[in-house]
Amino acid sequence: MTKSPTITFPDMTRRGLGALPWIAAAGVLAYAFFVGGYLTTVMSFALIYVVFVTGLNVFMGYAGQVSFGHNAFAALSGYTSAYLTTSHGFAPLPAFGAGLALALSCALIVGYPTLRLKGHYLAMATLAIGLIVYEVAVEWTSVTQGYMGISGIPPIGIAGYEITSERGQLAFLTVIVALATLVSWRIRESRFGRALSAVAGSEDAARALGISASRYKLSAFLASAAFAALAGSLFVHVVGFVSPEVYGLHMVVLAFTMLYVGGIGTIAGPFVGAVIISLLPEMFRQFKDYQDLAYGAALILLLIYAPRGLSTISSLFRRAAAKKAVVS
């Protein structure tokens, strides 16, 4: 038995460092709110992506699964919102309700057979689901208007009050993101979250302890699909327009880049990653053409050299401390 002293020194530093990415990202958000203008729009996009990536993080970061197809659920809900509000006079909230229901039903139907797959089969099946929804959005012109897209979608509003100002929208999205992050945090710190981590760590060991791996994978899939659906609907109301490209493959790659920059499996990761990745192209406006190229290259470099992302600086400390404790 190794006797080790309890770790005291890095605790404070660790907390401080752990809060750093949060503070920086929240600072940018506050700045955008007061400055207004174009930065507000950029941050609104970022916050919508935070919701999407937070969902992806539950499924991939917590439960250790793989999905290249969550854009499908964003598209299903987003198009439902757009269609019902523009063609049938629905208010945004009930339209979103319908979109969410559709996205979750589809997630349930495809989730069951899909989640039995592993490795590249799982990756490819989810990719196919995303692509099928994309193709249908392009081809089903009577509802989606194909490449032209649907425009004139009303802004978010509840009971007659519409949020039309950019600042108002940013404030609203901030509340949504705060709630989404809270949910993500509570999931992490719960029996449910532990079961997901167990499935991620070893399905066999989880099952030997009475955790039904298939059931928890499906639950995580549905939860993350709900986040994706929310993001999809928020997008159409904030922008007022939707086309298939909004939910194309680039949405998936962008979300992955955010997730890896922020730190997969961490609570702050989606927020930090989405803010950084949304700001980058604004800082290098003259390199607009190189944007996707830069994302791709950044993602490769991250995967190789920093697979745990930026918001894990603190846990690197923890690991180092833990190693020391074990050795001593």
Add this chain to the structure above:
Amino acid sequence: MSLLELQNVTQRFGGLVAVDDVSATIAQGGVTAVIGPNGAGKTTLFNAISGFRTPSAGRVVFGGVDITGMAPERIAAIGLVRTFQLVQLFGELTAMENVKVGCHLHTRGDLLAAILRSPATRRSERQVEDDARKLLDFVGLTDVADVAASSLPYGQQRLLEIARALAAQPKLLLLDEPAAGLNSGETARLSATIREIAARGTTVLLIEHDMKLVMSTADRVIVLDFGRKIAEGTPDEVRDNPAVIAAYLGMPEGAA
């Protein structure tokens, strides 16, 4: 009363019969060891019992319930929990969190409970925390509670896996070579820990190669060779059994 009953359990892999018509009865209480040379079919038998592989033939009855071919998680839910020959920890989680996962079966609440986090949920979380701490204490891992499981030395990983299995409060605990990779001091401690587990009312079935551990820990011993049960009895009886000696010396049975 018998807790586990194996009736003619057989497992084939193509032409190979890894477990061959094994019948046995494990009584409630005490420690039973399954021994046998490498490749004798011990782990395969454990897989058949714990639901990780449906036996080709035969039945497994646990606490009066036929569990043959039942899913592992359902078998665990009725009180049969196993560990693995190659340690299967949740490496990213701390030792503490690993044991908390073990508490899954006797706590409640899923996604909704996690989001709402009601006072009842909080209370149950505190209970889990307490239980987990006690179990870490029991196996002597209190000091490394907050260390990631993957950075623990091998011997501690083995103990952690046992603590995690105990957190599920099993009636029957299956341990697959718990002493593999332990030094002699650690093995002696492990022997005491296993006796203590049995003393607290959990029946233990363990696979082990370390004869000293078997002799000092087990009440009964079952011997497998080439998938067949060749002997069963107390450690002393088995040690003197000519068929067992032959199997371990690698001679054909008749020649002994």
Add this chain to the structure above:
Amino acid sequence: MDLSYLPQIALSGIGIGCIYGLIGIGFCVIYNASGIVNFAQGAFVMLGGMITHTMLHRYGVPMIASAAIAIAAVSLAGIVIERVVVRPLWNRNATMFVMILATLAAQIVIERSTLIVAGDQPRTLPAFTDLPPMMLGGLAVSYQFLWIVAASLATVAALALFFKTTLVGKAMRACAINREAAALQGIPVSRMLALSFALSAALGAIAGILITPTQYTAFNVGVPFAINGFIAAIVGGFGRPLGAFVGGIMLGLAQAIAIVVFGAGFKNVAALSVLLLFLFVRPSGIFGSAK
């Protein structure tokens, strides 16, 4: 729907199916050597067509030489991807998912670089034999179709010969059967990895060069080709090169039929549905998977 078009469309289905088959074989070659699924496979197809076009039109190199240069250049690109992206991850024991994501990112990097260098206009290549299609019964058979089928079959045959008779080919097959055992036998497994990338890049380039005269190529054609190639590989039982080729032809035919029945717009949905169907019901493909 008009069924009289069916044979004609089926014919073009077989043509494009050969292309899918070649791409599918590319997936298998890398997978067998390393267990990696290379999602940048489509980039090779796109680069094959684009580089040939550039050689031909910008530098006036004769067609056959342009094609040869393109195949060589794309093989080199395959080795570069292996060195820069795959090898570092491989050395770090990256998970299958990370590997897939990284190769997908590589696909995007290549795609976007091509966009910056070559612009977004679609280009096409002249048909290899500039003659009007032959009429066989009521069927119009274009010379490019014949080129596609003949060149694909020749490529598959050459590949089979390579694996059967050459030392390197045999070594690669040994890796496919058991990497650890192959390493113990002294086969340089990591060099086989680089070689498999070069080989499968060459296959992709050949596919791209063959198909471009019948349609067009542009910076963004890679992903759809890669997906169809992957489907071909799944249908044929992942890891079986010949199965992938047959799978490709079956996929081409299925798409052709879908075009007749549902209209051209839904051919991708049809292909993707075939994929899901196989993944859900028979993930080992029609011939059973290689491992």
